[in-house]
Amino acid sequence: MSEREDLGLEDSPLSDFLGFELLLSEQDRDLLGSVRSFMTREVEPVINDYWTRAEFPHELVPGIAKLGIAGLAYDGPGCPGRGALVDGMVAMELARVDPSMSTFMGVHGGLAMGSIHLCGSDEQRERWLPAMARMELIGAFGLTEPDVGSAISAGLATSARRDGDEWVLNGEKKWIGNAAFADLVVIWARDEEDKQVKGFVVEKDAVGMTFDKQEDKIALRVVQNAEIHLHDVRVPEANRLQKAESFRSTADVLRVTRMGVAWQAVGCARGAYEHALRYTKERQQFGRPIASFQMVQDLLVKMLMNVTAATAMNVRGSQLQDAGLLADEHASLCKAHATVRMREAVGWAREVLGGNGILLEHHVGRFVADAEAIYSYEGTREINTLIVGRAITGESAFV
Structure with missing residues (x-):
C-alpha cells in the first residue's frame, strides 16, 4: 500500500x-x-x-x-x-x-x-x-459597466427611477458572464431619488434590455460574456431585491463570492500543474523522461508549493466563512494571494512543456490564458491589497 x-x-x-x-x-x-x-x-x-x-x-x-x-x-x-x-x-x-x-x-x-x-x-x-x-433557471450578475470597474461603488451610472409599482432602469453593463443566455439577470442600479445602489431581478425577455455578446476574448472563452443595454426597462417592485438598500449589500455578495474566485485560482493552478506533471513523465529526452531532470523537478515542486500554500489559506478563509466570521479583508487576502500564486504556477507549467505549452492538446496553454481573467475579476490584486492594507493600518489609501 x-x-x-x-x-x-x-x-x-x-x-x-x-x-x-x-x-x-x-x-x-x-x-x-x-x-x-x-x-x-x-x-x-x-x-x-x-x-x-x-x-x-x-x-x-x-x-x-x-x-x-x-x-x-x-x-x-x-x-x-x-x-x-x-x-x-x-x-x-x-x-x-x-x-x-x-x-x-x-x-x-x-x-x-x-x-x-x-x-x-x-x-x-x-x-x-x-x-x-435545479438549474432550470440560469442567472447572471450585472454590476460592472463599460466606463467603470474597480471604482464601481462610487461610479455606478446605471439608474433606477420609481414609477408607481414599477422601476425604470437605464444604463449599460459590461463583462457580464452568462448574460448571453441567462434567464434572470441581477442588475445593480443607482436610485435617482436617494442615490443608493439597489438590486433588481430582470427576466430575459424584459422589453428594452438587449445584449451584445463580447467577442475575441483570449481568456475564459467558453464563458458567454455580454454587454447589456438597458433602455427604459420596466421592472416590477416585486422584483426589486427587498434587502438591498445600498452598495454595502452588493459588497456582502462579493465578499463570499471572492472566496470562490480564490478557489478557482487554486483549481486553475492545480490543473496546469497536473498536466505538466503527467507530461514530464511521458516526454522523453536524451533517453529518459524529463521528470528525472533536476531543473524540471525544481519547477514542479515550486508549482506544488504555490498550490499547497494557496489551498491552505483558502481552507482557513472558508472555515471563517462557515463560522460567520469572514471579513472583506480575509476574502481579499485569499483572492490576491491565490491569483498571484496561480499566475506563477501556470507560467512554470508552460515552461516545463516548452514549445508544446502553447498547444491546446496539452491543455496547459488554456490554463495560462484563463489565469489572466481570474487574476483580474472580482477585484484586481491592487484593489484587494488596498482592502487588506486598510484593515492592517487603519488608514484608507483609496482615492
Whole structure:
C-alpha cells in the first residue's frame, strides 16, 4: 500500500499533496469525487473544442444540475446548504479541468443566487432559488459597466427611477458572464431619488434590455460574456431585491463570492500543474523522461508549493466563512494571494512543456490564458491589497 493510500488519498488528485480533502466529511468527499468524475469524463474531452470556438456546451448543463452543486453553500429554499469549505473545493475541482465552467457556476450559483439569497425577501427566495438550484433557471450578475470597474461603488451610472409599482432602469453593463443566455439577470442600479445602489431581478425577455455578446476574448472563452443595454426597462417592485438598500449589500455578495474566485485560482493552478506533471513523465529526452531532470523537478515542486500554500489559506478563509466570521479583508487576502500564486504556477507549467505549452492538446496553454481573467475579476490584486492594507493600518489609501 502506498503512502497516499495509507492517508486515504488514493482517489484524490496528486495536487492535494497534504490531503486537504480529509478535512471534509465523507458525504462531502463523495460529492467532490462525483464532480471530479463528471468533469474528467464529460468536460475534459470536449472543452478544448468549445474553447477554440468560444461557445458554451449547453448540453452539459443537465449533467451538472444532477450533481446538485448550484448554490451549494446557501441554506435558502431548495439549496443544498452544504457549507463554504466544500463549496470552495467544488469550485476548485471545476476549475482544475476548466476555469470557464467554474466561472459559469460561480456566476450562476454564487453571484446570482447569492444576491437573491442574501438580499431577497423570503418570498423572492422561495420564488427563484429552488428553480435556480435545479438549474432550470440560469442567472447572471450585472454590476460592472463599460466606463467603470474597480471604482464601481462610487461610479455606478446605471439608474433606477420609481414609477408607481414599477422601476425604470437605464444604463449599460459590461463583462457580464452568462448574460448571453441567462434567464434572470441581477442588475445593480443607482436610485435617482436617494442615490443608493439597489438590486433588481430582470427576466430575459424584459422589453428594452438587449445584449451584445463580447467577442475575441483570449481568456475564459467558453464563458458567454455580454454587454447589456438597458433602455427604459420596466421592472416590477416585486422584483426589486427587498434587502438591498445600498452598495454595502452588493459588497456582502462579493465578499463570499471572492472566496470562490480564490478557489478557482487554486483549481486553475492545480490543473496546469497536473498536466505538466503527467507530461514530464511521458516526454522523453536524451533517453529518459524529463521528470528525472533536476531543473524540471525544481519547477514542479515550486508549482506544488504555490498550490499547497494557496489551498491552505483558502481552507482557513472558508472555515471563517462557515463560522460567520469572514471579513472583506480575509476574502481579499485569499483572492490576491491565490491569483498571484496561480499566475506563477501556470507560467512554470508552460515552461516545463516548452514549445508544446502553447498547444491546446496539452491543455496547459488554456490554463495560462484563463489565469489572466481570474487574476483580474472580482477585484484586481491592487484593489484587494488596498482592502487588506486598510484593515492592517487603519488608514484608507483609496482615492
